Each structure stands twice: as structure tokens, then as C-alpha cells.
Amino acid sequence: MSDATIDEICLVALAEAFRGDGELLCHPMGPFPVAAGRLARASFEPDLMLTDTIAYAVVGTLPLGTTVGDPSGDEGIVVEGYLPFRTVFDQAWSGHRHVVMGASQIDRHGNQNFAAIGDYRQPKAQLLGLRGAPGNVINHTTSYWIPNQARTFAESVDVVSGPGYDRVAALPEPSGRFHEIRRVVTELAAYDFETPDHTMRLRSVHPGVSVDDVLAATPFELAVPHEVPASRLPTDEELHLIRNVIDPTGIRKHEFRS
Amino acid sequence: MTEDDVVAELSDGMTIGIGGWGSRRKPMSLVRAILRSGLKDLHVVSYGGPDVGLLCAAGRVRRLTYGFVSLDSIPLEPHFRIARQTGSVEAREFDEGAFYLGLLAATHRVPFYPTRAGLGSDMLTYNPDLKTVTSPYDDGTELVAVPAFEIDVSLVHMNRADAAGNGQFLGPDLYFDDLFAMAAKRTFMSCERLVATEDLLREGSVHTLKIPRLHTDGVVEASGGAHFTECLPDYGRDEAFQREYAATARDPEAWARFQADWLDLPSHDEYRARLAGRADGGEAT
Secondary structure: OOOOOHHHHHHHHHHHHHOOOOOOEEEEOOHHHHHHHHHHHHHOOOOOEEEOOOOEEEEOOOOOOOOOOOOOOOOOOEEEEEOOHHHHHHHHHHOOEEEEEOOOEEOOOOOEEOOEEOOOOOOOEEOOOOOOHHHHHHHOEEEEEEOOHHHHEOOOOOOOOEOOHHHHHOOOOOOOOOOEEEEEEEOOEEEEOOOOOOOOEEEEEOOOOOHHHHHHOOOOOOEOOOOOOEOOOOOHHHHHHHHHHHOOOOHHHHHHOO | OOHHHHHHOOOOOOEEEEOOEOOEOOOHHHHHHHHHOOOOOEEEEEEEOHHHHHHHHOOOEEEEEEEEEOOOOOOOOHHHHHHHHOOOOEEEEOOHHHHHHHHHHHHHOOOEEEEOOOOOOHHHHOOOOOEEEEOOOOOOOEEEEEEOOOEEEEEEEEEEEOOOOOEEOOOOOOOOHHHHHHHEEEEEEEEEEEOOHHHHHHHOOHHHEEEOHHHOOEEEEOOOOOOOOEEOOOEOOOHHHHHHHHHHHHOHHHHHHHHHHHHOOOOHHHHHHHHHOOOOOOOOO
């Protein structure tokens, strides 16, 4: 019996979003997605390029929080490339990139909002803003990490930062041809958009979660296959990587406090 | 030049570009000089951090063109949030990458650059003056036409510069400071340390000489000039100070105290002296 905890199961489910990506810039935002990217490269996607979260592409598996030039120590980090912001935009538009972003709201078409709540023109709550979401989502593969599904899944979003499949389908051809929302992973389950109309589909439920639990935390119509597989458990090697190499201090667990 | 000499070149209603990124290598001594001047109704163009927050909190901003506004370690800039939530500034928000193209178009003196960034998102919905273009070639792709950012004066902070206005960055990222300098009609540069031209290559490789004097109109030596934002490798962000700044958004009395303690000072030297005397010690050097 595996002793994997929910954060570790989610981490593996999110790492799975990168399976098959091969040689591209794996660019997750935030500690939990960064850990997932590092796990994917250290286990089944060895050709991914990853950064120290600042401006350097690095080889090897860095623990969370370690950056090149960190006064508290960066010994042994091997740099393989330089990716200042300008290069990152060029890279993004070239398509050789897969990002994982967060969301404050996401709907069944994959429209994502982390910009603001309420009327954009004078919002009730100003959040992160559009940031790089519009450019990322329209140009290359995107996945989302959502640690609080019931609060985030929404019938409709107040502002569209990252456009979903319905918005992109409404664009004249071929403006949307590089759009792909690969995966949404929450604390309950993993989702994709592999349906005829590209609406959200339940892909797997995490061990211990039922389909009813998922539906109770979903305010929109969700595509649910007859047989819903369980999200896979981490391997022993993955557990070792997560616990001893990537995140020995347990930063990943902070995602689950609220 | 001094900070006040630079501000004497500015006037009400101008479009001011501010270099750096979030809470990183911001020309803060110049921003404070604007705050102690009477300048108002500014149009600020920035990858925003506390520069934007401070100018909004002090009521100096009429219009804001931005890629984002964040304090990095504190993701939501609290004074900017208040400005948006009270509707006190006109917001013109761009995707981060599209913002880069607005600077690039101004630099190249073309009216716009096309990009996919923004298509399908609400960037277009809430910027009604933004237009799309259709490729004149066989593909016929519809693209966003990011307009050139017309900037009157840009302000940037470099690690080193010479008196002629050649600017050098030594940290991990130039950000878009060279484009801010080239896009604007005039650019003023502050720097951590003024060095003789012949010493620039002792400080860093030739690849760090990113802003040629062609694009600068004045240099201010301001050691610690980016405080409390980070200015690597000279110093990191003063996180304790930044937390204190951020907390002033929740409490008008704290904001008044912060203004009196840190903004209503006559010069950057006074600011530095007060910082050195702070009980918990300033991190800026």
C-alpha cells in the first residue's frame, strides 16, 4: 500500500500534463507547479528545459526555492541557458513552451480569470491582472493547477485572462491554431478537454475521491465518462524525488492549507 | 544631475515610462523626487511595482499603461488595487508580452506590431481603442495591432553608467529598460555608481553595456537608488521595508506616517541617511 499523501498524488497528476512534451520549455508558475515540472523531468520527460524560476535554464533537479546567484548558496547548479523575460516572450511565441498557471475562476470551456472579480472597469477585487495569460494561452500549450476546485470552477468567469475553447473557436481561422489547454488538475481530480466540443471532461479522480464529490464541487455541466479511472499513485522513485530532492521542506503542502 | 534636476524637466500630464520589472531595479529615487514635486495628471507606462503603487497612492496618476503591477514577493500591489477598485485611474492593461511590442513599435517608429497575444481574451474587450489587423498575405490571420507607446520621458535605473550616459546592467535581467530608453523622446538614467568610461569593462562584460548614450539625456548617481526594490548584484529587495510599505494601504495613518518618514524628505541623501539609522538596519548598501 502506498503511503502517498494527497499533495503528492496531485503533484504526479500535474507532472503527467507534461508527458510526451519532449524538448520544450516547461514553465510552471508557482512552487507547486514548479515541483511538478521538476518531477516530470526527473522521471519520465528528461528532455524538458526548466529554469531556476529567475532567468537561468538549469540542468539537474533543483530543490524548490534554490536559484542561481542566491546568496544563501547556489553551489553545484549547472546552467545550460539564459532566459531573461524578453527571451521568454520570444520563446512563448515560438511555441516551444508549456505553462502551468493558476486561476481564480475557470469555466467549462477553459476560460480562465485571475485578473479581477466583478466589473473589470472598476473591480470589486483587483487580482493579478491579465499578466501573460492572453499571450501564453493563444500561442502554446497551457495547463492549470487549481488547489480549491469548489471555489474556482465557475459557471462563467468575470474576466477572461486566458481564453477557453469557445472564445478561440469564435476567432477567424487560423488565429487560434496554436491554442491547447492540455490539463486542469485540482485537489479532487484531473480534467481535459478531449470532447467533441472541447468542453471540460473528467479524466481521473484522485484516490479516495468519488465522482459525486467531483460533481458537488462543479457548478457547470461536466463530461463524465462511464468508467472514470483513478489518478495513478506516485512510484517509489517519484516519492523519493518529491520528499528528498525537490521539496524536502514540504513547501508543496502550503497549497492545501486553505 | 540630481533627481530634482530630472523632475524639473517633467511637466503635468506627461507620459512617463518607468523601467524595471515589478519590484526589481526600479528608479525609486527618481519616483520619490516626482512625489515631492507638484507633478500631477501623469500617464505612467510601466511593468509596474511600487513605482506605480506610490504614484497612484499620492494621486499623481491619471492614466496607467501597464503589463502588470506586482511587488513580486507580495503578488498584489495593494495601493494599485485601491486605485483600481476606487476607479481613480484610467487603466490600459496589456498582456505582458504585448506590452513589450508596444515599446518595440515606438522604438522602431512604426505605428504598431502585430501579435496573437490578446486574441480571445478580455484585453481587447476593455481596451476599446485597440484594433486588430488582418495579414495582407495568403494566410489572412487576424492579429492584435499593439500600438506604439508614445512616451515623453523614460526613467531607468542601471547598476553602472558613465557620465556620457552609457548604461550597464549587471543583474540577471535587463528587463525592457533599453526599449524604454529608445521608445521615449528623452530618457534620464539613475545608477548605483558612476564610473569612468574606461572602467565599464572592469565592471562587467561587453554584453552588459545595453543602453548607449545615444538614448540618454542625463545621468544621476544614486547609490541605493532602487531601494526597496532589488538591484542585483548590488543588493536584494528590502523585504521588511516592502512589507511596511504594503501595510500602509490598509491604514491611512500608517500611510501618512510612511509619507512623513520616507517620502517627504528633501533628497535621496536624506533618505539614505534615515535608512542607515533604521533600528533594523537597511539592506541597501
